[in-house]
Amino acid sequence: MPPYPTGSWMPVALSADLPAGTVMPAQSPAGPVALWRSRSGRAAAFADRCPHRGMRLSHGFVRGETLSCIYHGWGYAQAGNCLRIPAHPALTPPDTIRVATQPVEDGGGIIWISVGEPAAGPPRFEGLAPLRSMMVEADIAALEAVAGTKADGDLLDYAGNAPTIRLLLAPQGQARTLVHVLVAEGSSQAERIAASRAAEALRRAAEDIAHGGIAR
Known part of the structure; x- marks a missing residue:
């Protein structure tokens, strides 16, 4: 994939292809991503690799407002921080356990991903x-x-x-x-x-x- 300027937007999927509570693989300028939508309808993009064992998070599952790895069930909030480790239910995961995230905009029926912080929103196609x-x-x-x-x-x-x-x-x-x-x-x-x-x-x-x- 050719490099995109930092802060530019790339259209990675249609909104209709990512219903609430689902996850799908996608490709961004920074590499493979797990594109997912929480049960409340918010879209997010994670680097497609669980920090624990490297399993693809796009093979995972959505539970409420978190994305969980299919391998050991580690759950991540939309900000990328780990919220839950099933093997240690009493443990509060340290903030250092997190997944890299990318800015996402979902509008006009298109889901966009940006590398770095964009200066403006993605384009809109009136009509x-x-x-x-x-x-x-x-x-x-x-x-x-x-x-x-x-x-x-x-x-x-x-x-x-x-x-x-x-x-x-x-x-x-x-x-x-x-x-x-x-x-x-x-x-x-x-x-x-x-x-x-x-x-x-x-x-x-x-x-x-x-x-x-x-x-x-």
């Missing part, structure tokens, strides 16, 4: 609503080649055989791109289906280019 996310095994250059236009920052317009959709791009490495598909607010079910099919066609064509084939 647009997220439809779906998809991982494309191709870089942004391949996506631009299929779309026939250059990305404007993180946004790429694509028409295909449907009304123009906007693609919010998040590079995941040398040849992978996480794409969040945005459509106009109030789009009909038929328009949403057409936009999803157009996005799939774009994905296939970009992957053909990336793998040395011919775009379909």
